[in-house]
Amino acid sequence: MKTHVFRAKIVWTGNLGQGNKTYKGYERSWEVRTEGKPVIACSNDPLLGGDPSLHNPEDMLIAALSACHMLWYLHLAHQAGVLVSGYEDDPLGHGESAPTGAGRFVGATLRPRITVAAGTDMARAEALHHEIAQVCFIARSVNFPVRYEARYEIA
Numbered sequence: 001m002k003t004h005v006f007r008a009k010i011v012w013t014g015n016l017g018q019g020n021k022t023y024k025g026y027e028r029s030w031e032v033r034t035e036g037k038p039v040i041a042c043s044n045d046p047l048l049g050g051d052p053s054l055h056n057p058e059d060m061l062i063a064a065l066s067a068c069h070m071l072w073y074l075h076l077a078h079q080a081g082v083l084v085s086g087y088e089d090d091p092l093g094h095g096e097s098a099p100t101g102a103g104r105f106v107g108a109t110l111r112p113r114i115t116v117a118a119g120t121d122m123a124r125a126e127a128l129h130h131e132i133a134q135v136c137f138i139a140r141s142v143n144f145p146v147r148y149e150a151r152y153e154i155a
Helices: 057-080 122-132 137-141
Strands: 010-012 029-032 040-043 084-089 092-097 103-110 112-116 146-148 151-154
Touching: 057 084, 057 092, 057 103, 057 112, 057 122, 057 137, 112 122
Parallel strands: 103 146, 112 151
Antiparallel strands: 010 029, 029 040, 084 112, 092 103
């Protein structure tokens, strides 16, 4: 078994001068600073007082799940002889919050729009989605069901 290490640096940027002395006296903002990569400004979910113009942890989780799926789809499609010339996804994360405020994802729906070459074996193109859950780091790590609602265009 090969092991991997993934690194990120999270830096809170929401100190307005008195730290978190009062609940409303600080911002729920931070930056992801990974060496050699662009900084990503982030905030809490807008429902919890965050800045709606910035990415929040939930955005980033669903984006990571979708991106991992896409990369594996392209790889498996290549191996299967399915020529892909376009791929976009509008994934949805489904969550719930308890009265205590504790939240969790209860599911996700990936909704890729995939452009494939004329003559593509569409049954094979569709079947690839179900193989990804066996190999994708993110999909194998989440504890909620992930559904796939792929749509295809022929180029």
